[in-house]
Amino acid sequence: MASLHTVNKSPFSINSLKSCLEHANDGDTILLIEDGIYGALKGSEISQIVADKIGSLSIIALEPDMKARGIDSSKILTGIITTNYDGFVELAAKHDVCQAWL
Template identity: 50%
Template sequence: MSILHTVNKSPFERNALDSCLKFATDGSAVLLFEDGVYAALKGTAVEPHVSDALGRLKVYVLGPDLQARGFSAERIIEGISVVDYAGFVDLAAENGKVQAWL
């Protein structure tokens, strides 16, 4: 059964992203939304960790939350897919479980 892991906290304020990347099994999906979108940005201290995870996890970022914080899709790490709200729903439906990392 596949799992959608959601991270909504900034990786610069909480360790939710670190915990998620540590425990997510290969092939799982990770959705970054709300302040979690900061983990998707190029040129940050967490970019190497997220880039390494892309080899075993599918990582998504919620486009409207990215835009609400003033960032465009050009700023995200290569390999991360941008989804809209309908894409968020599709991810939740496609995966057997949703695990929120707080």
């Protein structure tokens, strides 16, 4: 069984991403949406924590939310891929259960 976790908060103000990273099981996917996409930034104080999990977890950022916030792929950590809403739906269908980190 694998879970899709969604994180929608900035890691710089709320601990959702950190908590999600600590609870997700190997093989799970974390999708960063809304303000959650700030967790994908490279060179931030939490980048290393996120980067260390890439590989055992898939970490994906939602492109429409990145674009809205002026963030393109060059600004995010290597190993984090991006997707659109169709991809979001596909991820949800592909995983056994979806858990939102509100």
